[in-house]
Every structure is written in structure tokens, then in C-alpha cells.
Amino acid sequence: MATGERIDGVRSPRALVWERRRAAAGAHWAAFRHNRQGTVGLGILTLFVAVAVAGPMFIDQASMEPATADGPLLAAPSLAYPLGTDNFGRSMLSLMVQGARISLLVGFTAAMGTMLIGASVGITAGYFGGTRVDTVLNGVTNWFLVLPWIALAIALTAVIGPTLVNVIVVIAITSWASTARVVRSQALSVKERPFIERSRALGAGHRHLITRHVLPNVFPILFANAVLMIALAILSETTLSILGLGPADAISWGRIIDDSFSAGALSAGWWWWLIPPGLAIMSVTLSFTMVGFALDEVLSPRLRSR
Amino acid sequence: MTLERPAPQGRGSAPSERRARGLRGALVLMAVVATALASTAAPFAGAQSAAPASEDLALRVGVVSDLITDNPWAVSAGSDWVVVTLQYDMMLKFASEDLSPAPSLATGCEENANSTEWTCTLQEGLKWSDGSPLTSRDIAFTYRFVIDNKIPQYKSYFPFNPTFETPDDQTLIWKSEEPTFAPDMPPWVYIVPEKVWAPYDGEALSAIKAVGNTPSIGSGPFTLTEWNPGQGWTMERNPYFWGEEPEVDRIEYRLYSNQEAMITALGNGEIDFADGLKPSLIASVEGNENVEVQRVVSDWWLNLAFNFGGQGADADALPALHDITVRQAIAMAIDKKAIAEKVYQGTATPGDTIIRPASAYWHLDLPAEEEIAYDPVAANELLDGAGYADTNDDGIREDPKTGEPLELLIPASQDTTGAVESGELIDGFLQQIGVGVDLRPVSDNKMGDYWGAGNFDAYIWYWSGDPDPNYQLFVFTSEQCGAWSDGCWKDPTFDALYEEQRAEFDRAARQELVFEAQRRAYEQVPSVVLAYPGWLQAYRSDRFTGWVPAPGADGYLMPGYNYDSVVALRSVSESVAASSGGSSGIPGWIWLVAGVGLVAVIVVLSRRGRRRELDEA
Amino acid sequence: MGSRGYVARKLVQAGFTLAFVLTFNFFLFRVLPGDPVGLLAKSQRLTEADVAGLRAELGLDQPIGRQYLTYVGQTLTGNLGVSLRTARDVTATIWSRIGPTVLLVGLGTLFSTVIGIWIGIKGGWRRGSRFDTSTLYGSLALYSIPEGWLGMLLLLALSGALGLFPAGGFELGGRTGTARFVDVLDHLFLPVLTLTLGYVGQYAIIMRSSMIDVLGEEYVTSARAKGVPEHLVRRRHVVPNAFLPTFTLIFLNFGFVLGGAIVVEAVFSWPGLGLLTYEAINQLDFPVIQGVFLVSSAAVVVFNLLADVTYGYLDPRVRAA
Secondary structure, eight states: OOTTOEETTEEOHHHHHHHHHHHHHHHHHHHHHHOHHHHHHHHHHHHHHHHHHHGGGGSOGGGGSTTTOOSOTTOOOOSSSTTOBOTTSOBHHHHHHHHHHHHHHHHHHHHHHHHHHHHHHHHHHHHTTTSHHHHHHHHHHHHHHHSOHHHHHHHHHHHHOOOHHHHHHHHHHHHHHHHHHHHHHHHHHHHTSHHHHHHHHTTOOHHHHIIIIIHHHHHHHHHHHHHHHHHHHHHHHHHHHHTTOSOTTSOOHHHHHHHHHHHTHHHHTOHHHHHHHHHHHHHHHHHHHHHHHHHHHHHSGGGSOO | OOOOOOOOOOSSOOOHHHHHHHHHHHHHHHHHHHHHHHHHHHHHTOOOOOOOOTTOOEEEEEESSOOOOOOTTTOOSHHHHHHHHHHOBOSEEEOTTTOOEEESSEEEEEEOTTSSEEEEEEOTTOBOTTSOBOOHHHHHHHHHHHHHTTOGGGGGGSOSOOEEEEEETTEEEEEOSSOOOGGGSOOOOOBOOHHHHGGGTTSOHHHHHHOOOOOOOOSSSEEEEEEETTTEEEEEEOTTOSSOOOSOOEEEEEEOSSHHHHHHHHHHTSOSEEESOOHHHHHHHHTOTTEEEEEEOOOOEEEEEEOOSOSSTTOOOOGGGGSHHHHHHHHHHOOHHHIIIIITTTSEEEOOSSSOTTSTTTOOOOOGGGSOOOOHHHHHHHHHHTTOOOTTSSSOOBOTTTOOBOEEEEEEETTSTTHHHHHHHHHHHHHTTTOEEEEEEEOHHHHHHHHHHTOOSEEEEEEOOOSSTHHHHHTTSGGGTTTTOSSOOOOHHHHHHHHHHHHOOOHHHHHHHHHHHHHHHHHHOSEEEEEEEOEEEEEETTTEEOOOOBSSTTSBSSSSSOSHHHHHOEESSGGGGSSOOOSOSOOHHHHHHHHHHHHHHHHHHHHHHHHHHHHHO | OOHHHHHHHHHHHHHHHHHHHHHHHHHHHHSOSSOHHHHHHHHHTOOHHHHHHHHHHTTTTSOHHHHHHHHHHHHHTTOOOBOTTTOOBHHHHHHHHHHHHHHHHHHHHHHHHHHHHHHHHHHHHTTTSHHHHHHHHHHHHHHHSOHHHHHHHHIIIIIIITOOSOSSSSOOSSOOHHHHHHHHHHHHHHHHHHHHHHHHHHHHHHHHHHHHHHHTSHHHHHHHHTTOOHHHIIIIIIHHHHHHHHHHHHHHTHHHHHHHHHHHHHHHTOOSHHHHHHHHHHHTOHHHHHHHHHHHHHHHHHHHHHHHHHHHHHOHHHHHO
16 A cells, blocks of 8 residues: 555554654654754754855856966955955855855765764664674774774875865764764664564564664654764864865865965964854854754753753 | 763662762862873973073074984985084085185185196194094095995085095095086085994995984084974084184074964064065064065975886876977966966066076076967967867867877975965966866875876976086986986987086086076976975064075075074174063963962852852752 | 672773774774885985885885784884884884873863863753853854864964964973973963863763753652752762763763864974874874874773773762673
8 A cells, every 4th residue: 555545544554654753753843943042053054055055156166266266366355355365366255155065065974974884883783782793883883982083084084195085984984983872872772662572573574673663763863963963074074174184176164274374374364264264164063063952952852941 | 072962871879979979089180180280291391401501692493394304314304404504514615695615614625737636625623513623534534425325415416436535634635537626516515524424334325314313513603402303403502613603602493383383483582583484474574673584586496397207117107298299388378477476475486497596697597588478379279289189078188199188197295385286276277278187285205106106297396406507407317217307308408418518617608508408498398497486584683683695685594505694693682692582471470370360269169159059958 | 790890891891992903003004005115215215225125124025914913012012113204213202292292181171171060060950041051052152163273263362463372382492490380381371271162162061961861860859859958969969970971971082182182283383292193194104193093092992991990980880780
């Protein structure tokens, strides 16, 4: 039977499940909307995403190439160039808009990578909790947890080279362990619930249990964690860029900070080259964190105000 | 760091007494640790000398590259040269006005009739910094050491298998198989004590270069006395120096990890001299009336070198680069003026020939009609005419002979100021003529790797050269393939010109030959000389005066080519005599007050908290 | 299982982790493209014979298994190799630079944890109060600032513009006694301020969350029902229980503090391990990068072990788990 079909007025089991989930989501959304932190964060976020998606369409590509950029060099903000220009004569405003795209891209994809690895390991370990599979996976997770991320990131980047793709990979590899830990403990608690045992008594296999029961119950906390991970990924990319390990083939906000610092913006007083990218990173990170926090509160009843 | 909530530990409350005690214990432990840290900071800071006498006059210099070695045979990076230049002497030195040979350890060298034998006379009473006598034997030993142990970077100073004789302590005879002016160039080799280096004579080159911690015994005005890797080093006056006694007693070098910090320190008065500044930093000191900037005329040039693929079996370069049309088109497509403006902010001049401008007599300044002008349209026509069409319409031309696209792999040195930024500009320029660029910013170590394997198409690096043009021309000759040559360019015409100028004794005639060689290199485009970047130094004019720039008025203030400047410095006022300086930093008593205040605040806060608790009870 | 068994178990785990780190370190750098001896040879212009000799000396002509064993043996005896750039012993180099980093990171962690925890306790206790809301937003804002950029701003404002503090470095040199102590303090202030501001937000938020969690527990409600005065509820029941998991997280996140330290040292020219790493990155000086990686991982492992053992002492429930 197809999903949602009504047969003689009775809905199929799957339809029931989805309707229940939709209702729950609706309730969560309503609670989220009442959370001031969350809505403010989401608002800022939407603004940045809109700029990242639509902004570059308004930029003339030729003016972004060092060779063909024709603005005045290192000019302070003016009407023509609201955020001033950089050392090649490119408009800072345009650079910031393009940087939004790269920085958000890094944030999202790196967090996705982190989620994929972390969730797979965490769910498997939690579901098979107590067995050898769990011990091994948990051991690996703990190993990666104690490895200081920056040392590992430096070592990896020194070996594979600093490109955009490599930076995303490096961030994902150095961040998945904490996600795995969170997911594992959630999966462990889900595993203990009675309906799992009942399903197994009915003959359900591992794959069915994991995809139909464990995953949906782990999902909310995973989602909240993912949002926080995006913030962390953006901060990590900034740190790597400031150390000179950022993407050499794309201009992210972190790289603008590195470029401007290396060129002497600090002492020469070219504040418009150094300050806006930092403020942008701060705003985006802050908004992701606020949303993540709000999600955490919404999805965990204990944190809601009594 | 994620902000995840700490996982709950289980039901019930942990025994409260122990926890409370544990909490207090943790706090106490942290306080103890903090105090311990603060008080043990001293031993970790590295060896510190006892406080010097307060009458010592110290010159404080800021640098951004650390001293790697004081081994004169292994010097490579910028700061290494500084120590060696101050600690040792050459037999004849470079005169400050024009880098011509001037008396140093030797008062002069006389040639015989056919210039195959030179007799050099040393000064009387020369001593090493440990008081032992410096004789002609040390000079002969040093030169023999270079030749016998095949120290590569000094090889070009000893042509025609010279031998050396020392009939007495003050005389050195240089015997050459062919007529030469090598002793008068002068050879840029620093004289070292025989007794220090004799034990290493005959060892493998890598072993010689690896020698560290040799005693700092030199004949120059200052010797290395203290060295804290990562922080800096100090050189003290040599009491046995043969020349005029410097007023400066001590030179302290302070390492900064970036130039911003260094220039701020200069502005604050923490240091007296800052070397090697980025153009952007000049703006920040321009307003300061106590800081002067020295714009040094360029003695190096930024190089886009093509690879002709002869370094070894696996050397792999684009065959199209062998076609001079392609190289000329590339040269035409690069706007050197834009590089000088955008990358160097006007402190560089557009490049043309391979001999640097600082060698004023030898540098060929091409007249405008002979130069390859910036003309991307003409460049495109040139390539069209030669058959390099874009067959698949992807914006990149293809080589008609191989069908491969004209894509250049270009490593650019991150350690060379402006190389990477210039590379980014060149990427854009070459796009306009349908040549693709894969730019790879890498460290100098990795550049060496690319060079050695020969698996690049062009690279962006630099050449520095000597005052005498011989060395710079030398590195472009065919036989230098695999040794100094960038990309194994082999041109018999150029090689012949090099040999001719090397044997030419008449200065004017030689200049003609050197000009011819530069023209040849310009027309054949083994490299595109992108720019002649200047060098920027800044100093506090309210602290020292009497700087002697070399070469000429637009020369380096600090070594450099010689140490005349440092020897001639005089302090500006009496107040300078005190070795401590720097107007930044908070005076000690403020720290004391702050500390007491902090303790008071903590006490008050905790007491107020307790009172509120009692109120609630 | 008694406490001794717990400690033993944690020691064994730490040992395994260290062994993993060591192995990982070795293979990571053997995978690197390019030949370390080749790099050295080109930059020093060595001859063929020299290169072969160097290769034999470094043991690079041995099979990989033997190289691994040599590496383990060397590391366990404290030999971490020789720097490609300075030809100096890596262990000695690291040892000479460890002091300033310990000072910087130690003080920074101390201040940020103490202040952060205090804020978190106060905020969590009176949730929704003005103090709580303002510090929460403040903490979130501080958490979101990249430390390197924050350092640059402080340098710009307090050193460049106002000239209150030196522009970098550890000390001016040439002083002893109290004058030297004050000089180091002057140089220490801005980097420590940067680290403190960079991490205080996180600790405040974590402690606050922990407080809120514990406040919802049954035993707190029952303590209140029993009539225990508020300040005692807080001091005896809430804070210690909230502190425990925070304590562990602080140590677990030490790895991040190390990262912040590297950037801060680079910005302020602070001559510690972080700056050493930064320079080694730029020079592709692999032995040094490898050595620092090993040392920092080992430090984190040791810290975690200490945290686990202390935690076990403070909370017997964990030992029984």
C-alpha cells in the first residue's frame, strides 16, 4: 500500500508513523519559535545564507581577479566601495560576499562529513553496545577524542596539501569523534527501550531496527549536534587559515584575515580589510550556536523552563 | 570545542562530603599550580646572561627570520649572513661607496705582468678574538678548505686551479694557471681560523655543514656570545678587532614572528632597527618623527623561470616551452607595472635584465624600444600565428604538435616576498592569452624539491647575485644544469659571451660583453625578470646616527656587504647609554596595585555571597 | 571492583592510546609524498655520495617494519630525530620551548576555567535572571570569536593604538629579579587575556548547562523539600554534582586549548611550542611537526588519565560502572 493511503478510513501503519512524526515536528517548531535565542539565530542565519546564495550573482567576476581588478588599491570605505578595497584593488564587499559562499560551504560539508562518520560509528557502537564491535569502535572513538585536533589537522594538511576539499576532509576527520560519542550514548539508551525488544521478538533484523527505530530516535539529538558542528567547522577553518593551512584555491573569510594580517593590515591601519571578515565569522558562528542551543532545549524537555 | 551538555552520570547524588572536599581541593590545587607556574617561569626562559653593566651601549635589532646556523659553510637564510658578516673578515672587503675591493685584512693585492700571480700583503699585528695571531696561513687555509672540500657556493671565486703560498705571516701569493682577476673581485669568502676548522678538513660536505657550536672566534668587530633559538641572539664587541673601535658594545637581535610586531616595537622604542619590512608597514611609521626609512636599491630580482627539462631522467616539462614564440608571448602578456604597483605597492621597479640594478656599472637598463612591451593582443596574435589554437573551445590553447593543452604547473616560493601574489596576477594575465596556470604556493624547501626533480613548467623564485656580474651570468650557462641553473637552459651563444667576459681585463670592454650577454638572455627568454623589489629598513633616528649605507646612499644600513655602518654608529644622546629602553609596558607598581585590587575584589565578592546566603537561611 | 582496579584499567587504556598515537604518527609521515632526504639534499646542495650516506644514517634504506621498530625504540629513549631545517635535536628544541607554552596555557586555562565556572554557577542557579541572560549571550559571543582574530584586535587596540603593552615576544631581555618579573608580566598580559577571553565563554556555558541538568534531578527537589536552606543546597548538592562532568569536559577539551595556543603564539610572537609548530609548518620541517604532534597527544592522554583518576576518586559511581 502506498504511504498515506486511506483504506476504508483506516490509515496504513506507515502513514500513522509519519503523521505522528509530522505532528512532533510541528510541536518542536512551535516551541522553537518561542525560543528567542533560536529565532534570532535563525534570522541572522537566513540572511547570511541568502547573501551567500544570491550575492555572487551581482558580482562582476573580472573585478575579483587580481590581474584585472581595477579598484583603487587599499582604499578606505567610500560610497563606491562601501567596505573599501584590498591590496589588489578588489572591493571588500564583494570579497565578503564571495567569502560567505566558501565559508558556509566549508561549514556545511565538513559538518555533513562529521555527521556521516560520527553517526555511523556512534549508532553502530551504541546498537551493538557491550559487544566486541562496541568495544572496538568505542576504543577508536576515544583515541580520536584524545588526539588534539589541531595537531592532527596540521599533520594531515602538511601531508596532503591545503586545498578546499582537503580542508573539509581534514575538519571532518578531526571532529567526528565527539559526535560519535553523543550518538552512541543516545543509541545505547534507545536500545534499552521496550519496543526494541518487542520488535526483535517479532523477528526484526538489525537493519530494520537500526533504520526504523534507532535512527529516528537518534535523529533529533544528531540534528542539534550537527548545527553546533557547523559552527565548529567554520571556526576550525578560520584557525587553519590563520595558520596558513587554509584553502589555497578559494577565498574564505578566514583566508581574508590571513591575507590581510600577512600583508600588514594591523600596523598599516587597513581596518576594513581585517575587521569585517572576523565580524562575519563571529556572527555566523554565533547564529549557528544559538540555533543549536535552542534546538537542544526544544528537543530535551528538561531544559525547558519550568 | 563543542558545547554539548555533560552526560548525566546515573541516579542519585554522589556522596556530598567527598565531592565538596574534592571541589575545594581542586581549587586549591589550581591556585598552587598557578603560583608555581609564575615563579618557575624564569628557568624555562632559556639561559639568561647576568645583567650587563649599565654603561654598555646596546644596539637592538628586530628580525623575523631566526638564526639557523653560525657555521660559515652552511649559511643560507638571511639572518645567518648577519652573524657571519660581523664576526669574520674577507681578505679584501667591499667598499661602501661602490662595492669595489677595499683594504681589509690585506692592505692590497699586486698582480704580476700577466696576472697569473697576485701578491697580497696583510696588515701587521692581526689577531683573532681569542688573542691568537691571524696570519696569511689562515687565509691560505680557508681558500684551500673551500676548494678541496668543494663547497659549492664559493666555487666560482677560485677559477683556474689556484695554489697559495705563504712565505711569511704577512704575505699570501695566489698562483693561477691562467690570467685572472679573481683575487681582486674580491672573493666573497670569510676567513676562518685554521685551528677551528682544520679538524674538519677532508670530511664529507654534509658533515662539514652539519657542524654546530664551533667556538665563536673571528676577526670581525663583533662575535656571537649568546644564542636563544626562537628568541634571539647577542653579539658582543671583539676586543682584538683590528679596525676602529665601535662605540656600540653589544648588538641584541630580537626575533619577532611577524613584521607587525616588529614595526610596533620599533615605534615603541623597544628596538632601534628593523630589517626587511613589507611595503605596507611603511605607512604605519611614516607619521613617527623618530623613525627613518631607508629604501634600499634592489639587489635581487623576482624570477619567472622556464623549465627546459634537462635535470634528470624524470624531468618533465611542457615541450611547447622549447618554442621561443611561446616564451615571448608569455613575456608579452605579463604587465610588470601592475606587479610593481599591486604586489610591491610601488617599492619595486618593473624588471628587465638579469643583472640587478644595485650593480650599477654592470646592469643594462634596456631602452624602451628594445623592451618587450606589455601587449596581450600582440601576444595572442603571436600564438595564433604559430599555430597554437584553442581546438576544443575551453579557453586554453593546445599544442599542435602534441595535442596537449598549454597548462603550466607553476610553483611559487612563499618565502620570497611577493612571489605568490605575483603568481596570482600572472595566472590572470596568462588566462587572457589562453594559457592555463596551476599555481602552487610552496615553501623554499619544497621549491628545491620541484627544482631537483624537474617536474614543473615554470617557477617563481628569485636571484640575488653578487656585486660582480660573473656569478649571475655563470648560473645561466649550460654547464650549470643540475647545479645552479633554474631550468637547464642551454645556449651556446650565451655560454661564449660568458667565457669572453670572464677573461676580459679591460673594464669598459668587459662591460660591453656583459651588456651583450644580458641582451641575449633577454631576447631568448629563459626567464622573465618580473621585478626589482626594493628592500626596506627602518631605524630610530633619536637613538643612533652615523649609518654608512652600502652600496652608495641607497644601500643597506646594516650588514650587508660590510660592517662599516655598525662600526661607525654613534649614539644620539646620553640617555641612550642605558641598555634598557622601550616606553611600552606597565610599570611594576601598577601590577602590584592590580594584584592587590584583584584579591580584594575576590574577598569582597565571596563575603557578599555568604551574607546573602545567610539572609536566605 | 575497587579503586585500584579502576586506576589500573585507566592506566592500561592510556597505554594503548599512547601506542596508537605513536604508530599513527609513524605511518602518517611515511605516507608523505616526496622524499625527506631529497628535500634536504636540494636545499644544501649535497653530492650523490652524501645523499646515500645520509639515507643510510637515517635508516631510510631499511624495510618499513624495521624502520617502525627503530622509530619506536628511538622515541622511547627520547630521540625524536633531527630538524630538517636547523639540524638540531628535536627533543632538545621542544624541551627548550615548552616553558613559555606551559606558562601561557596554564594561566589562560586557570583564569578561563575559574571565571567561567563562577559565571556558569551563578547563571545556572538563577536561570533567566538578568545576570544569566547577559552572561549567556556574552559567553556565546565570546565562543564565536576566532581566537587568532581576537588576538589581532587586542594587539591593534592595546599595543598598537594605546601603546600600553609590548607588541610581542617573551621579554625585552637583559633584566633580572623584579624588573624581569614585571617585564615578563607585561609581555604575558595580552596573550593570556586573549586565551582567557577565548575560552571563558565555553566553560561558562558548559557549567551552566550542567547546573541546569542537576537542578532538575530528584535529589535536589527532595533536599529542598526537607527544608535544607538554599545556599546549602547549592553548595552541597548542586555545585559539586554539576562540577564533576564539567571537570571531565574541561580536560577533554584541552586539545582545543592547544589549538588556540598555537594561533595566539603566532600572533604575539610568543616563543613556545605553538610558535615552533607554526614555523615548522611553514618550513615543512616534518621531524619537528611529528615531534610536537607526539608530545601534545601524549600530554592530552596524560591529562585525561589524571582527569579520569581524579574523577573516579570523587565519584564512586563511575568506578562501579
